[in-house]
Amino acid sequence: MQALKAEIAGWSRELGFQAAGVSDIDLAEAEATLDELSESGYITKLPRMAGRKEPRYAHLLAGAVESEPEAPKPEAAAIVVRAENERIDALAEEMQQLRHEFQALQAEFEKFRKQFE
Numbered sequence: 001m002q003a004l005k006a007e008i009a010g011w012s013r014e015l016g017f018q019a020a021g022v023s024d025i026d027l028a029e030a031e032a033t034l035d036e037l038s039e040s041g042y043i044t045k046l047p048r049m050a051g052r053k054e055p056r057y058a059h060l061l062a063g064a065v066e067s068e069p070e071a072p073k074p075e076a077a078a079i080v081v082r083a084e085n086e087r088i089d090a091l092a093e094e095m096q097q098l099r100h101e102f103q104a105l106q107a108e109f110e111k112f113r114k115q116f117e
Contacts (some may be wrong), residue, residue: 027054 005022012020034057037043044065046056058065074082 008022009020034043034045038045038057041060043057043059046058046065048055
């Protein structure tokens with residue numbers, strides 16, 4: 001971590017900044033502060049998003065916030081599996097239709113054959 005801090009300080013000097021700081025964050029301390037702000041009515045806790053570990057917050061300075069939880073985006077593998085399932089379902093339906101047509105043709109052929117017996 002110290003090497004990264006030194007590297008960031010070097011980059012900031014190269015960019016012309018006189019000083020740059022890097023600080024660690026204590027999540028428990030940050031959440032305590034956010035809870036205090038929430039109790040005071042300055043912020044509100046938003047519904048947790050799927051796949052996210054930490055909660056989200058929004059300020060209430062401009063009024064109430066309307067927030068609906070976002071639906072998680074399907075993974076690429078899930079999309080592929082869903083497409084394959086749809087393809088399999090379509091093939092099964094087509095197979096059922098072909099069987100029905102084949103049975104109808106068999107019945108017609110039996111009728112035709114009985115005419116010559």
